Amino acid sequence: MNHPALAALLSCLGPDRARTDDFCRALYSQDDTPARSLPEIVLFPHSHDEVVQLVQIAAKYRLPLTPRGAGSGNVGGALPLAGGAVVSFECMNQVLEYAPKERLIRVQSGCITAEIDQIAASDRLCYPPDPGSSPYCRIGGNLAMNAGGPHAVKYGVTRDYVLGLKAVTGTGDTLQTGVRTSKGVVGYDLTRLLVGSEGTLALITEATLRLVPRPESRALLRAAFRSSEDACAAVLRVMGQLQTPSAVEFMDSQSLAAVRAMGAAKDLPDGSQALLMVEVDGSTESIPVQLAALETAIQGEGLLQLLSGQDRTSQEALWAARKSLSPATKAMAPLKINEDVVVPVPQLPTLLAAIDEIRQELDLQIVSFGHAGNGNLHVNILVDPSRAGELERARRGLDHLFRTVLASGGTLSGEHGIGSVKRDYVALELDPVALDLQRRIKELFDPLGILNPGKVFPHE
Amino acid sequence: MNHPALAALLSCLGPDRARTDDFCRALYSQDDTPARSLPEIVLFPHSHDEVVQLVQIAAKYRLPLTPRGAGSGNVGGALPLAGGAVVSFECMNQVLEYAPKERLIRVQSGCITAEIDQIAASDRLCYPPDPGSSPYCRIGGNLAMNAGGPHAVKYGVTRDYVLGLKAVTGTGDTLQTGVRTSKGVVGYDLTRLLVGSEGTLALITEATLRLVPRPESRALLRAAFRSSEDACAAVLRVMGQLQTPSAVEFMDSQSLAAVRAMGAAKDLPDGSQALLMVEVDGSTESIPVQLAALETAIQGEGLLQLLSGQDRTSQEALWAARKSLSPATKAMAPLKINEDVVVPVPQLPTLLAAIDEIRQELDLQIVSFGHAGNGNLHVNILVDPSRAGELERARRGLDHLFRTVLASGGTLSGEHGIGSVKRDYVALELDPVALDLQRRIKELFDPLGILNPGKVFPHE
Numbered sequence: 001m002n003h004p005a006l007a008a009l010l011s012c013l014g015p016d017r018a019r020t021d022d023f024c025r026a027l028y029s030q031d032d033t034p035a036r037s038l039p040e041i042v043l044f045p046h047s048h049d050e051v052v053q054l055v056q057i058a059a060k061y062r063l064p065l066t067p068r069g070a071g072s073g074n075v076g077g078a079l080p081l082a083g084g085a086v087v088s089f090e091c092m093n094q095v096l097e098y099a100p101k102e103r104l105i106r107v108q109s110g111c112i113t114a115e116i117d118q119i120a121a122s123d124r125l126c127y128p129p130d131p132g133s134s135p136y137c138r139i140g141g142n143l144a145m146n147a148g149g150p151h152a153v154k155y156g157v158t159r160d161y162v163l164g165l166k167a168v169t170g171t172g173d174t175l176q177t178g179v180r181t182s183k184g185v186v187g188y189d190l191t192r193l194l195v196g197s198e199g200t201l202a203l204i205t206e207a208t209l210r211l212v213p214r215p216e217s218r219a220l221l222r223a224a225f226r227s228s229e230d231a232c233a234a235v236l237r238v239m240g241q242l243q244t245p246s247a248v249e250f251m252d253s254q255s256l257a258a259v260r261a262m263g264a265a266k267d268l269p270d271g272s273q274a275l276l277m278v279e280v281d282g283s284t285e286s287i288p289v290q291l292a293a294l295e296t297a298i299q300g301e302g303l304l305q306l307l308s309g310q311d312r313t314s315q316e317a318l319w320a321a322r323k324s325l326s327p328a329t330k331a332m333a334p335l336k337i338n339e340d341v342v343v344p345v346p347q348l349p350t351l352l353a354a355i356d357e358i359r360q361e362l363d364l365q366i367v368s369f370g371h372a373g374n375g376n377l378h379v380n381i382l383v384d385p386s387r388a389g390e391l392e393r394a395r396r397g398l399d400h401l402f403r404t405v406l407a408s409g410g411t412l413s414g415e416h417g418i419g420s421v422k423r424d425y426v427a428l429e430l431d432p433v434a435l436d437l438q439r440r441i442k443e444l445f446d447p448l449g450i451l452n453p454g455k456v457f458p459h460e
Numbered sequence: 461m462n463h464p465a466l467a468a469l470l471s472c473l474g475p476d477r478a479r480t481d482d483f484c485r486a487l488y489s490q491d492d493t494p495a496r497s498l499p500e501i502v503l504f505p506h507s508h509d510e511v512v513q514l515v516q517i518a519a520k521y522r523l524p525l526t527p528r529g530a531g532s533g534n535v536g537g538a539l540p541l542a543g544g545a546v547v548s549f550e551c552m553n554q555v556l557e558y559a560p561k562e563r564l565i566r567v568q569s570g571c572i573t574a575e576i577d578q579i580a581a582s583d584r585l586c587y588p589p590d591p592g593s594s595p596y597c598r599i600g601g602n603l604a605m606n607a608g609g610p611h612a613v614k615y616g617v618t619r620d621y622v623l624g625l626k627a628v629t630g631t632g633d634t635l636q637t638g639v640r641t642s643k644g645v646v647g648y649d650l651t652r653l654l655v656g657s658e659g660t661l662a663l664i665t666e667a668t669l670r671l672v673p674r675p676e677s678r679a680l681l682r683a684a685f686r687s688s689e690d691a692c693a694a695v696l697r698v699m700g701q702l703q704t705p706s707a708v709e710f711m712d713s714q715s716l717a718a719v720r721a722m723g724a725a726k727d728l729p730d731g732s733q734a735l736l737m738v739e740v741d742g743s744t745e746s747i748p749v750q751l752a753a754l755e756t757a758i759q760g761e762g763l764l765q766l767l768s769g770q771d772r773t774s775q776e777a778l779w780a781a782r783k784s785l786s787p788a789t790k791a792m793a794p795l796k797i798n799e800d801v802v803v804p805v806p807q808l809p810t811l812l813a814a815i816d817e818i819r820q821e822l823d824l825q826i827v828s829f830g831h832a833g834n835g836n837l838h839v840n841i842l843v844d845p846s847r848a849g850e851l852e853r854a855r856r857g858l859d860h861l862f863r864t865v866l867a868s869g870g871t872l873s874g875e876h877g878i879g880s881v882k883r884d885y886v887a888l889e890l891d892p893v894a895l896d897l898q899r900r901i902k903e904l905f906d907p908l909g910i911l912n913p914g915k916v917f918p919h920e
Contacts, residue, residue: 019512101700102804124702146645157643159652160620173893181802183617183834183874185606185656187890188898189918190618192652196645242584242673242743283702289745304685342641344562374643414643430647433633436650440904444897456647 005061006041009085011338012053016391017031017044017091022154028086031071033421034335039066039080044091048108048174048205054087055203055450056172060329067199069141072133074338075143075419077198081454089140095101097410098123098204103211104163104180109140109204116209126214130273131415132326143204145195148415150247153373154281157415158196167194170446171201180208184433187262191427193441198417199452201445215281216338217248219291219307222318223298224272228252230302232273235372237300238278240347243293248373249322252352254359255369256321258328265321270302270446277322278370322369329367337394341401342376343410354404362400376414402428418456427458465521466501469545477504488546490636491531491538493881494795499526499540504551508626508634508665514547515663515910516632524913527659529570529601532593534798535879537605537658541914547663549600555672556666557820560585564623564640566668569600573607576669586674588615591875592786603664606656608875610707613833614741616876619655619669627654628664630906640668653901658877659912661905675741678706679751680769682778683758684732688712690762691734696831697760698738699805703753707739708833709782712812714819715829716781718788725781731763736832737782782829789827793842794806797854801861803870814864815839822853822860827846836874862888876915887918 004116010018019025028042040063044053058065064084071078080086084185097106100123107116114136117127121301128148131137141147143165147159166177178184178191194201225231238248251259253273259265270276278298280290291308300304309315329336343351352368359366370378379401383394402412402425412422412429427435439457443449470478479485479502488502518525524544527650540546547603556568560583567576573594577587580711590609591597601607603625608617624638638644638651647757654661654781676690685691691710709887711719713733719725740750751768756815758766769775789796803811812828819826830838839861862872862885872882872889899917903909 020464099804099806101696101806103699117646152643153881156620159649160616169893169897174889174891175893175897178763179802179871180869181804181835181871181874182606183612183802183831183836184847184871185608185873185875185877186871186886187878187894188657188661188901189606189619189649189652189655189896190897192649195649197648201648216702236561239563242676244673283746283749286743286746332747342639342643344559346559346561346640352815371643375641376643409640411639411644411646413639413645414641415645417645418647426646427489431634431636433629433635434637434647434650437629437635437650437904441648441901459497 002280003040005057008057009041009043009054012057013045013050017034023085028068028088031073031076033074033076035076035079035096037079037081039086040083041086042086044088046091051203051205051415052172052174055168055170055403058085058450059170059172059448062448062450065203066452067140067144067203070108070133070136072137073145073181073419074416075140075421076121077419079420081420089138092205095119102180104208106208106212107139108206109138109143111139113137113139113142114408124214125211127161127211129158129161134364137269139207140204142197143195143207144197145417148376150249151369153248153371154244154246155168155230159192162191162195163210164208165204166195166206167190168452169202170448175202180210182210185250197421197454198444201451203451208238217284217287218279218281219287220315220318221278221291221294221298222307223276223278224268224305225276226271226302228274228352229349231276232352233234234276234300234303235348236345238294240299240371241293243280243290245278245294245373246281247291249277249370249378250372251275251322251325251369255325256366258332258367259321259324262328264324272304275321277319317343325369329380329382332365333384335383335384335385337381337398339379339398339401340370340376340414340416341379341405341412342374342414343405344409345375347408347410348372348375350408351377351404351416354401357451358400362397364393364397367423373409373412375410378445421455423456424458463500465649468517469501469503469514472517473503473505473510486488486547487529491533493534493536494815495536495539497539497541498543499546500543502546502548503609504548506551509545509583510662511628511665512632512634514698515628516631518545519630519632522908522910524910525663526835526912527604527663528602528738529598530593531880532597533605534876535881537877537879537915539880541880549598552665555579561673562640564668565671566666567599567725569598569603569664571599573597573602580671581674582756584674585671587621587669587671589621596742599667600664603655603667604659605877608630608836610709610831611832613630614704614706615643618759622651622655624668625654625664627664627665629662630908634858635662638668639859642670645879654889658879658916659851660902660916662876665910667760677744677747678739678741678773681738681748681751681754681758682767683736683738683763684728685696685734685736686731686764687732688812689809691736692812693704694736694758694760695808697757698754699833701753701757704742705738705754705833706741707737709737709830710837711735711782711785711829711830714827715785717891718792718827719781719784722784722788725783725853732764732830735781737779751834785829789840789842792825793844793891797841797842797843799839799858799861800836800874800876801839801865801870801872802834802874803865803868805835807868807870808832810868811837811864814861818857822857824853824857834874835870880914883916884918
């Protein structure tokens, strides 16, 4: 404990909440990527004021700070690449204000996302953004990455539910943004500048979130198709009619093979090469109307089977194939490279054709599924690094994938973000003027470069 | 025509589209405020590339540029306070791409807002933001101010429908922001940084806008109340149940008096002191369910009359009182100071009580109405500047109003913006750290300070 910054942090939070032991440092050296990077110290502040103190100490000693929610991110955003301190928000999990009549909740950034929604449920309200990790991820991480989820197709993403933020800039200044009303146009939109900035502009300590009425009922359709092309055509018909579904999830033939190998999806008809899950929600009276419209839209070339589930048990049975995908893909190879590219919905067939080409030309295992209503697919390249050249072929596959996505009018990431993993692809998508302005905005908020270094921006 | 900047602009656009005649300069010296400010030249570019050229000339000669849509703004945002050039986007009114299957439209920023919605209507889609000026205002102005409108209570504001922008910074650089997909998290959100920045960061030349399914049907309820307090209690009940209405418009007793003086609203029961208009929209089947829920919510203390309109004719009859308000208030006094403050919905009674106090203590005519479901009221102070001290009393009234709004957790503007009119109140709302960061962001985008000078920021 010779480093004066570490000593100052320890004296600020005490030994229980400023940890330098090997076990704790190892625990906070990783996220949901295979990479590892050891911090020098792990900090567990309780309050905004403590975060201010931490940042002021870090600024004084130029110590890198890496903010962390639950560490469930897929792009290395929470890895302390430059060492320094990990600032874990796990202990900042207080609900500061819940005002159902104003349809808002104000929380510390360490609150668990699903728990926020559960509080709202007590007044038949809802916090819609629901990334797959919502039972354990923290709202601060969702804000940093602008998290999405399957219901984004109807309800939008994290950005759309943030009224205001409290944060600490890289100079240790407290920044208040936004409003607590549903409208407000005073000044530049710093709220949405911070959302999605991946902890590089400021550490978010509090958020005022907008709540909406909770849907009374939901129902589910599961449609099996003879080919991915037929399923994509159905997605386009679904998104081309007036009843916006609450989820449109897609699984390709490789996904179906993976879950079949685990013994799931036994009830699919022979020849099923793609699956769609289409969910609707709303008032109980609206469900039959919505279902009828969606069943009509799904009908078409290549449909092999269409099942509906209106009660909870039958819906869970229909979701089973989709839910078994994550363990199924993890069992396929030691390394899963999980991309979340987006293309315009009419371009989904182009994207899937390119993935087939990559699979065949580069002899790679690729499993693709995801939020087809947003054109947002999770493309998982399953790699065994011990096999000669496989990592290099995966890298070439990613290059091909990203170029196809951008040529189709798409974007490199719909919800995972850039982090450290995708930073060298950012310049393919953003124009130099935009990138330069972003670098200079970063310098304004964090002139010392201590906030989450090594993220978002390409290597220079 | 000695000024070399004017000569360069004239040679760039030609005399038809670079106007220095007194008539044209006078026409473009005003917006929907009483103030006037003469530009030296009025420019009518046709294309993004022409805008780049204009800004490069202006940058070279340090000539102020004031962007302008239809000039329908209420806060002096389009006034060329520092002289220089007005850049009118009226001739940039092309639809560049309409892709109903992608639910998007890409337009030049001079397109008329309602016309964008009309194009979408041909595919049963809709562009929801509908400021009162939508039949003649330009989308670029809506983007600059983050315009709202009565339907914001259900559909949100301009910001929520922008996928991406093309713009020209104060250095004449072309900036592309955003995506054309419904999700995207690559880089900082420069799109929403530009939306609401009132032309001070960049001149927006193109926008890619998100479209949504068009509601099939709508229905209207009109409720007369014995007092504003009773009407506010009903607004709270309406916003506290699960069927989000598509509009919740409020008129106070002074508004009713004004329209009665014009001969309208004769069918209101005696003793009506406040009126609510509550609209629902959606699929035809959903309308009766929504209406039933809202009728229940509206029922309560002080309700004198509740009428419903389900066909177009009866709805128009019910809207008549509300629609006659604008001409009615214009007839009341030479000067209308039109504020659009917002408070949390439960604080509406506090706001209305403060307005009563201001009216009585300062002997002012004040007519208040607006988007009560968002807590967003238009507070119109009607002033005859020829009456001794009346302008000064109005100024004191505004001070009182703004302080009440901020003390209630509200914001100074829900949809009109800051412009030149409210700039000296901004520091009451924004904290110094946020304001300082905004000034420095302005310097990044417009280091020469040529874009819409004299707007948004307080005098230093």
